[in-house]
Every structure is written in structure tokens, then in C-alpha cells.
Amino acid sequence: MHMAQDPHTPPGSSTPRKLIDGSFLFIIALAVASGLAVWLQKGPERFQELLTRDLGLAAVLMPKILAGVLIASALPFLMSRERILALVGPDSGLRGLAIATAAGAIIPGGPSVTYPLTIGLMAAGADLGAGVALISGWVLLGLNRTLIWELTFLPPEFVAARVGMSLAAPVLFGLAVRHFMARRGERQ
Amino acid sequence: MNILIGTLLLWALALFTLAHLRRHAPDRLPVVWARTKSTMTFMVPRIVVGLVGAGFMAELLPVGRIEQIFGESSGLTGVGLASIFGALTPGGPFVAFAIGAAALKAGAGWAALMAYVTAWSVVNLNRSIAYELPLMGRQFLLLRSFISLPLPLVLGVVLLLLV
Numbered sequence: 001m002h003m004a005q006d007p008h009t010p011p012g013s014s015t016p017r018k019l020i021d022g023s024f025l026f027i028i029a030l031a032v033a034s035g036l037a038v039w040l041q042k043g044p045e046r047f048q049e050l051l052t053r054d055l056g057l058a059a060v061l062m063p064k065i066l067a068g069v070l071i072a073s074a075l076p077f078l079m080s081r082e083r084i085l086a087l088v089g090p091d092s093g094l095r096g097l098a099i100a101t102a103a104g105a106i107i108p109g110g111p112s113v114t115y116p117l118t119i120g121l122m123a124a125g126a127d128l129g130a131g132v133a134l135i136s137g138w139v140l141l142g143l144n145r146t147l148i149w150e151l152t153f154l155p156p157e158f159v160a161a162r163v164g165m166s167l168a169a170p171v172l173f174g175l176a177v178r179h180f181m182a183r184r185g186e187r188q
Numbered sequence: 189m190n191i192l193i194g195t196l197l198l199w200a201l202a203l204f205t206l207a208h209l210r211r212h213a214p215d216r217l218p219v220v221w222a223r224t225k226s227t228m229t230f231m232v233p234r235i236v237v238g239l240v241g242a243g244f245m246a247e248l249l250p251v252g253r254i255e256q257i258f259g260e261s262s263g264l265t266g267v268g269l270a271s272i273f274g275a276l277t278p279g280g281p282f283v284a285f286a287i288g289a290a291a292l293k294a295g296a297g298w299a300a301l302m303a304y305v306t307a308w309s310v311v312n313l314n315r316s317i318a319y320e321l322p323l324m325g326r327q328f329l330l331l332r333s334f335i336s337l338p339l340p341l342v343l344g345v346v347l348l349l350l351v
Contacts, residue, residue: 023321024234030317031241038244046247054243058236060191065231066224067198073223074205077216109194110280111319112235116227119323132332135320139309145281153285154292154301162302165343169336176335 061112068113072120081125088134090127090178097174100130104137104170108144128181133174140166234322242318246278255287258304259294267344270300274307274340278314298351303344310336 039047076084088096107114114135122131141163150159209216254277258270270291277284288301296304311333320329 019230019233021325023326024237027234027238027241027317027322031237031244034241034244034248038247042247047244050243050247051240054240055236057243058239061235061239062232064191064195064198065235066228067195067202069224069227069231070202070220071198071205073220073227074202074209077209077213077220078205109198111315113194113198115319115323116231119227128328128331131324131328132335135332136310136336139312140306149281149285150305153289154305158298158301161298161347162305162343165302165346166306166339169339173332173335177331180331180335 064109065112065116068109068116072116075117075120076124079124084121084125088121088126088130090129092127092130094171094175096130097133097171100126100133100174101137101141101170104134104139105141105143107138107142114138127178129174129178132177133170136170136173140169231323235319238318238322242278242314245317246314249276249278251277251283251287255290255294258300259291259296261300262297263348264345266297266300267303267341267348270296270304271307271340271344274304274309275311275313277304277308277312284308297347299344299347302347303340306343307340310339 035047035051038050079087086092088100092099104114107117109117118126118131118134121134122128126134146159146163150162206217206220209220254273258266258273261269274284277287284305288305291304292301316329316333320332
């Protein structure tokens with residue numbers, strides 16, 4: 001692991017994100033609407049039961065999320081921006097997308113970890129294509145989920161066929177995103 | 189149990205990372221704390237609302253009927269239906285793979301199962317609402333979902349043609 005060389009260019013940006021934005025308002029509206037529907041359809045007791053269960057789940061997840069966020073926040077200081085750019089930056093080519101896919105497949109964590117890590121990497125220089133390849137690598141080829149869950153429930157031949165057929169998809173998705181972003185850039 | 193193991197593994201990695209940073213660049217630690225704090229402030233309310241909302245939505249979906257319907261349908265219709273059910277199936281891998289296994293027993297073919305598991309993986313409504321939309325933003329979610337959308341159908345159709 002390399003330290004960032006130049007102290008004047010701190011790797012990663014701590015872009016201040018708005019605390020309340022459109023996406024947040026949207027999920028609040030969705031939660032209120034579906035909560036109301038549960039209350040009316042299934043009664044206040046079921047509503048209370050689900051609310052307690054999911055708040056509990058959120059509480060149990062918090063330590064894991066904190067660890068993930070700590071790692072993601074420290075990540076840009078463990079590798080120089082140049083190195084991250086070379087590995088998974090906009091000009092990293094197919095190799096960069098393959099690296100991002102492999103990283104997604106290997107990371108042993110659920111969404112509460114993979115998303116913060118992706119945010120951290122993108123803040124440190126990874127492009128949108130690499131971000132999409134990483135998330136796609138995780139959802140399609142995640143080792144943890146495939147080995148622990150999928151093989152427990154589904155026939156091994158099926159799992160092998162699914163993984164084999166999906167192997168190239170994250171890289172293709174990353175390429176499509178890069179292509180799309182480049183075209184959009186040309187138009188503007 | 190899975191959460192506990194994951195948490196311990198991640199904390200080990202986090203502590204290792206921080207110890208490394210403390211030895212080699214202790215002046216960077218305050219920045220790491222500040223960034224952690226601002227990211228947590230951003231994430232925590234979103235994850236809480238997302239999880240609660242996704243939980244309510246899951247309750248409203250007739251999950252029990254999914255395995256039955258896609259187990260009994262076949263061909264192109266089966267692949268299409270299975271893709272939709274896959275995207276709608278809430279909960280973690282336990283739920284989706286258990287439904288997939290039950291559908292297989294109920295008579296679903298590999299093509300429909302492939303479409304189901306792949307759709308659940310790439311265009312998962314529950315995960316999109318609980319995590320991806322609030323954390324990554326609308327542009328990331330829409331672009332990624334739009335690009336991934338054909339995959340379940342393509343893989344399902346390939347199996348229909350092959351098997």
C-alpha cells in the first residue's frame with residue numbers, strides 16, 4: 001500500500017452532499033405511503049411489529065456500517081490518487097473494469113458495506129463505469145453470497161451456469177456506462 | 189449470525205487500516221474522522237428510512253404466491269414473469285434462493301429460474317429503495333438499472349434455446 005505522495009492534493013473529495021435531497025424525500029414518501037397501507041390493510045399491530053423489527057435491524061447493522069464507512073474514509077489515504085486513477089479511473093480501460101468487477105465479487109459484505117466502499121472509491125478517482133462494474137460484480141458474482149447462500153439452495157450445475165453466463169456482464173455494463181457518459185459529454 | 193461474522197471481519201479490517209494510517213500518516217486521521225462523521229450523518233437517516241420503507245413494501249407484496257406462479261408458467265412468458273418476480277422479491281438472499289428452490293420443485297425450468305435469480309440480483313426493488321437510491325443517487329441507480337434490465341431476459345432466453 002502506498003501513501004499519497006503529495007500533501008497538497010488530498011486524495012478523494014469530501015464533496016458536501018445535501019442532507020435532504022430528492023432521493024431522500026422520495027424514500028420518505030414511499031415509507032410513509034406503504035406504512036399507511038400496512039396500517040390500514042393489516043392493522044396497527046402488524047404496523048408496529050414491522051416498524052420495531054426493521055428499526056431493530058437498522059440498529060444491528062449500525063456497527064457494521066460504521067466499520068465500512070471508516071474503511072471507505074481511510075481508503076483514499078492508503079493509496080495515492082494516481083494509483084486509484086490508474087487502477088479504476090476513467091482511462092483504466094477494460095482492465096480497470098475487470099479490477100472493479102473482481103473487487104465487487106470479493107468484498108465480503110452486504111449492501112451496507114459495498115455502497116460506502118463504492119462511494120469512497122468514486123470519491124478517490126474511480127469513474128462511474130468502474131462504480132457500476134463494482135456493484136454489478138458484487139450483485140452477480142459476489143463470492144460470499146454465491147458460496148454461502150446460492151449453493152445451499154440451488155443445484156451446483158445451475159449456479160455454475162449462472163455464474164459462467166454472468167461473468168462478462170459487469171465489464172460490459174461498465175463499458176456501456178462509459179460509452180453513455182462520453183456521448184453525453186460530447187453533446188454538452 | 190451472518191451479520192455478527194461480517195461485523196467482526198469488517199472491524200478487524202477497519203482497525204488494521206486505522207493502525208496502518210496511525211503509523212504512517214497520523215496527521216491524516218482527523219480528516220478520516222471528519223469524513224466518517226459526515227458520511228454517517230448522510231447515511232444513517234437514509235438507511236433507517238430505507239429499511240423501514242422496504243419492510244412495509246415487502247409486507248404488501250404477495251410473496252407466497254410468487255413461487256407458485258412462476259413454477260407453473262413456462263417458455264417466454266415464464267421467463268418474463270420470473271424476471272418481474274425477481275425484481276419484486278424483497279428480503280435477503282435467504283428469501284430469494286428459497287423461493288427459487290421451491291419454484292424449481294414446483295416445476296419451474298432452468299430458464300425461468302435463471303431469469304428470476306438474475307433479475308433479483310441486478311434490478312432489485314427492495315435493495316434499490318433501501319440502499320442504492322438514497323446512497324448512490326438517482327442517476328447512478330437509473331443508469332445502472334437501465335443497463336442491467338435486459339440481462340435476466342437474455343440469460344433466460346439463451347437457456348430456453350439451449351436446454
